[in-house]
Amino acid sequence: MSLSDKDKATVRAIWGKISPKADEIGAEALGRMLTVYPQTKTYFSHWADLSPGSAPVKKHGKTIMTAVGEAVSKIDDLVGGLAALSELHAFKLRVDPANFKILSHNVIVVIGMLFPADFTPDVHVSVDKFFQCLALALAEKYR
Amino acid sequence: MNSVYRSTAAFSSGLNRSARYTWAATNQSYLNICPAVKPQDTMVQWTADERAAIQGVFATLDYESVGRESLARCLVVYPWTQRYFGGFGNLYNAEAIMANPKVAAHGTVVLQGLEKALKNMDDIKNTYTTLSELHSEKLLVDPGNFQLLADCLTMVIAKRMRTEFTPDIQAAWQKFLSVVISALRRQYH
Numbered sequence: 001m002s003l004s005d006k007d008k009a010t011v012r013a014i015w016g017k018i019s020p021k022a023d024e025i026g027a028e029a030l031g032r033m034l035t036v037y038p039q040t041k042t043y044f045s046h047w048a049d050l051s052p053g054s055a056p057v058k059k060h061g062k063t064i065m066t067a068v069g070e071a072v073s074k075i076d077d078l079v080g081g082l083a084a085l086s087e088l089h090a091f092k093l094r095v096d097p098a099n100f101k102i103l104s105h106n107v108i109v110v111i112g113m114l115f116p117a118d119f120t121p122d123v124h125v126s127v128d129k130f131f132q133c134l135a136l137a138l139a140e141k142y143r
Numbered sequence: 144m145n146s147v148y149r150s151t152a153a154f155s156s157g158l159n160r161s162a163r164y165t166w167a168a169t170n171q172s173y174l175n176i177c178p179a180v181k182p183q184d185t186m187v188q189w190t191a192d193e194r195a196a197i198q199g200v201f202a203t204l205d206y207e208s209v210g211r212e213s214l215a216r217c218l219v220v221y222p223w224t225q226r227y228f229g230g231f232g233n234l235y236n237a238e239a240i241m242a243n244p245k246v247a248a249h250g251t252v253v254l255q256g257l258e259k260a261l262k263n264m265d266d267i268k269n270t271y272t273t274l275s276e277l278h279s280e281k282l283l284v285d286p287g288n289f290q291l292l293a294d295c296l297t298m299v300i301a302k303r304m305r306t307e308f309t310p311d312i313q314a315a316w317q318k319f320l321s322v323v324i325s326a327l328r329r330q331y332h
Contacts, residue, residue, distance in 0.1 A: 035310035036317050052310045105294055109313070112302040119302070121219040121237045128220050 001129055008075050010126035015072045017118050018111060022069060025114065026061030027053070029106040037102050043095060064103075071134050078137035090141040097142065100135035107131070187322050189264060196315035201261055203304055210250025213296040215241045221291045227284055253292070260323050267326045275330035286328045293320040 003011075018025060031052025033040050047056040067085060074081025089095050108127060112119045119127075189197075218225050219237045228234065231245040240246055256274060263270040278284045297317060301308045308316075 032310045032313055036314040105297075109298050109301045112298045113305050113308065116302040116305070121216050121241065124216060124298075125220040125237075 001132060003075065003126075003129055003133055007126040007129055010123055011072060011075060011130045014111075014115075014118060014123050014127060015069065018115055019069060021114060022065040023058070023062040025107065025110050026063075026065035026068075027058040028061070028110045028113075029103065030061040030064065031057050032109065033103050033106045036106070037099075040099055040102060043093070043099075068107075068134070071137075072130075075130070078133050079140050082134070082137040083140070086138050086141040089138055090143075097135065097139040100131075100138060104128070104131035104135065186265065187267070192311070193315040193318065194264065196312040197261065197264070197319045200300060200304070200308075200312065200316050201258070203307075204254065204300070206254035206258075207247065207251050209296070209299055209303065210252070210254040211247040212241075212250070213292065213299045214250040214253060215243075215246050216295040216299065217292045218246065220295065221288075224288050224291060227282065227288075257323065260319070260326070264319075267322050268329065271323070271326035272330065275327050278327055279331040286324070286331060289324040289327055293317075293324060296320070 031054075034044070034050050034057070035052060041050055044050055044056070044060075047054075049056060051057070071078060071082060079086075108124070108131070111127070112124075215237075218228070218234060218240050225234050228245075228249075231243060231249075233239040233243060234246075259270055259274075260267045278286075297313070297320065300316070301313070304312075
């Protein structure tokens with residue numbers, strides 16, 4: 001399920017609309033993931049506070065969305081563009097790739113919440129595909 | 144330690160339901176290693192907050208509007224799900240799907256089905272026996288699709304409720320949906 005030119009254009013356009021709130025989206029999505037899917041908390045035992053809106057959650061949400069923004073700019077070559085991040089996740093963080101889908105779902109829920117009019121079904125499908133391709137690129141170096 | 148875990152896991156999964164509970168009751172010390180079966184897990188436990196959250200979400204739902212949008216999104220975002228709706232006519236693009244009256248009607252049916260689960264929250268499993276048989280034997284729906292529709296429904300609710308759909312409410316709501324999905328999967332053989 002690779003990204004068509006239309007998907008890429010759609011993703012770039014919606015990113016333009018939502019990027020001013022990227023930090024908020026990231027923090028909100030991460031907080032929801034930790035609450036709704038408690039098994040994901042196992043990766044953050046080094047944080048003092050895992051509740052939505054806490055300082056480490058906000059900071060990490062921002063980190064994640066900055067990387068998503070980078071991925072949007074490298075949408076024509078996600079595997080190449082995200083090689084370093086893939087190595088980080090594969091060798092250092094060792095996050096089970098199944099969790100990428102979980103985080104994507106929560107980001108989509110939050111985008112829908114904050115931008116209900118802009119997140120039409122056509123935009124939704126392109127963004128869902130983009131996150132799937134991003135997850136695949138992130139999992140590239142795993143094995 | 145590993146061999147004990149593997150053998151207890153194999154042992155417990157090979158027994159029938161009542162035998163597993165008896166086994167678990169007499170082998171409490173193994174349960175930390177193999178927590179697959181605990182006697183108290185015979186039914187879903189809902190906290191008062193969870194019940195309130197789920198009922199609260201339902202109170203906001205316009206079945207026709209939310210049903211239509213959720214099903215339509217599912218058909219657009221996961222187009223392979225269209226395989227189950229061959230008789231629905233025009234599903235050629237997002238606009239057509241959103242405007243399709245059969246999609247709208249069926250979206251309402253889905254939400255009405257969920258209402259049955261809401262009204263029988265302590266026994267969703269048995270409430271859904273007929274529905275599960277319908278989906279598995281007559282409609283032949285791949286159960287993986289239930290999660291796709293559930294995710295679309297959650298997203299549409301988030302869109303409508305905005306920040307009122309707090310993380311805790313989302314957690315309760317998704318727990319409700321996963322119990323529903325599990326009940327729908329039960330009659331697949």
